[in-house]
Amino acid sequence: QVQLQESGPGLVKPSETLSLTCTVSGGSVSSYYWSWIRQPPGKGLEWIGYIYYGGSTNYNPSLTSRVTISVDTSKNQFSLKLTSVTAADTAMYYCASSAGDYHWFDSWGQGTLVTVSS
Amino acid sequence: DIVMTQSPDSLAVSLGERATINCKSSQSVLYSSNNKNYLAWYQQKPGQPPKVLIYWASIRESGVPDRFSGSGSGTDFTLTISSLQAEDVALYYCQQYYRTPRTFGQGTKVEIK
Numbered sequence: 001q002v003q004l005q006e007s008g009p010g011l012v013k014p015s016e017t018l019s020l021t022c023t024v025s026g027g028s029v030s031s032y033y034w035s036w037i038r039q040p041p042g043k044g045l046e047w048i049g050y051i052y053y054g055g056s057t058n059y060n061p062s063l064t065s066r067v068t069i070s071v072d073t074s075k076n077q078f079s080l081k082l083t084s085v086t087a088a089d090t091a092m093y094y095c096a097s098s099a100g101d102y103h104w105f106d107s108w109g110q111g112t113l114v115t116v117s118s
Numbered sequence: 119d120i121v122m123t124q125s126p127d128s129l130a131v132s133l134g135e136r137a138t139i140n141c142k143s144s145q146s147v148l149y150s151s152n153n154k155n156y157l158a159w160y161q162q163k164p165g166q167p168p169k170v171l172i173y174w175a176s177i178r179e180s181g182v183p184d185r186f187s188g189s190g191s192g193t194d195f196t197l198t199i200s201s202l203q204a205e206d207v208a209l210y211y212c213q214q215y216y217r218t219p220r221t222f223g224q225g226t227k228v229e230i231k
Contacts, residue, residue, distance in 0.1 A: 035220075045168065045211060047220040060219040061119075094167050102215055104158035106179075108167035 002027035004095050004109035012089075012116050018082040022095030022109060029053060029071055033098040034078045035105060036069060038091040046091075050098070051078055085116045120144050120214050124223035130231040137199040139226045141212035146192045149216065156216035159188055159197045162209045162225075171210075172197065204230065 008020035022034070036048040049059035051069040059067045063082070071078040082089060092113050096105040121144040131137040147156045155175035160168035170179050172188035175195055185200045199206055207230060212223040 044224045045213075045222040047222070058218050062219070096167075098215075102156060104170055104173040104213065104215055105160075105168070106170055108169070111167050 001107045002032070002097055004097065004107055006093060006095050006109045006112040008093075008112060008114070010113060010115060012085055012114060013118050014086055014116055015084055018080070018085050018089060018093075018114055018116075020080045020093055020095075020112060020114070021077050022079070024076045024078070024097075027097075028073075029076045029078055030073050033101060033103065034069070034071065035096045035098060036080045037094045037096055037105070037108075038089075039094070039111075040088075040091045048080065048082075052101070087116050090114065090116045119219055120147065120217055120221050122212055122214060122221050122223040124210075124212060124226050126226060127224070128227040128229065130229045131199075131202045132231045133204065134201050135231075137202050137206070137228055139197045139210050139212075139228070141190075141195040141197070141223050143193045143195075143214055147214045147216040148192050155191050155195070156214055157188075157190075157195050158213045158215065159186075160211045160213065161206075162211065163207075168211060199228070202228070202230070 003025045005023045012018045030053045033050045035050040051057045066083045068081040092111040094111045095109045097107045123142045125140045157175040159172040162168040171182050176188045187198050189196050209225045
């Protein structure tokens with residue numbers, strides 16, 4: 001299984017853009033499906049979306065107008081951008097991998113907490 | 119969206135006793151062409167990411183103790199811990215991967231009685 005590590009700012013101001021990166025090791029980003037999942041403090045899990053190495057994306061309709069997921073094969077990373085954030089976007093953000101489209105999440109990063117506050 | 123509803127929200131079980139968690143999906147996650155249920159179970163311990171325990175509703179992930187088992191089909195699923203150990207205290211989530219958006223149950227907290 002691959003290892004995943006999230007990175008990015010832990011504090012974002014309201015109305016600004018949240019940007020996170022997930023670095024993949026032990027495997028190539030040029031395979032598999034790569035997802036972002038978030039978990040507000042004390043709450044459940046919400047799938048944000050995924051990207052397939054070919055560039056195809058699939059986003060949660062609840063967030064699609066604000067989300068972009070991209071992949072950088074040269075750095076073996078994939079990224080999340082979430083625009084116009086509010087306090088409701090405060091959460092632990094996880095990156096995760098799936099071996100196929102109709103597949104469970106078989107590897108997860110440790111997560112990074114992002115707080116939206118002025 | 120497929121809504122996943124778990125019950126109970128929490129349960130307390132004595133060490134060595136059985137713990138049962140239910141998960142109901144708002145529509146079937148059984149694909150008739152391959153007779154597979156697109157349902158996974160995860161365990162999340164405090165401060166850790168979720169870890170897959172079960173996929174295809176009943177297949178145990180490599181390394182997962184055999185006291186964990188999954189059953190069910192269609193819309194109704196169960197995760198059973200046959201003999202609860204102290205290290206099993208955690209949150210447990212079901213998740214469907216039949217359709218996007220991928221959706222999770224709200225979680226069930228398992229504690230020691």
